[in-house]
Amino acid sequence: MKSQNEPTEARAGASGGEPEYIGFWVRFIASVIDSILVLLIVYPLMSFLFGWDNLVSGNVNPGVSLFFELVLPAIAVIIFWIYRSATPGKMIMGAVIVDAATYEKPSNGQLIGRYFAYYVSMLPIFLGFIWVGFDKRKQGWHDKLAGTVVIRKS
Secondary structure, rough: OOOOOOOOOOOOOOOOOOOOOHHHHHHHHHHHHHHHHHHHHHHHHHHHOOOHHHHHHHOHHHHHHHHHHHHHHHHHHHHHHHOOOHHHHHHHOOOEEEEEEOOEEEOOOHHHHHHHHHHHHOOOOOHHHHHHHOOOOOOOOHHHHEEEEEEEOO
């Protein structure tokens, strides 16, 4: 019987082996791309809705600010993961999120859990993200908790 982390042959790499796991630096660059995209969308939108002066001086309701800066991007990320198996940054870098055991599309529950597991990866000085650089399958703690891996899109 195979463990959850042992891949099946169904979606193994082109040569029949394991796929190319995406490492720390490619994922870091994808995150930077995603962060820039969020900034380019969220802050002009908030400026349009609340006025630049209010935005700069901090005169925007903290709850509204929280919604635009954290909740809206979280919803967007999860939607991208569900429908594209990647954020725009990962798509540009040629990466997709797949189930660690089957290399198939993860369940919606796995993807939602993966997002919230980001907070676990952040807590100890981002060690859960840095872990990607040392793990055999390039899994961060959020990947391990959700049962996912990030691979090169075939």
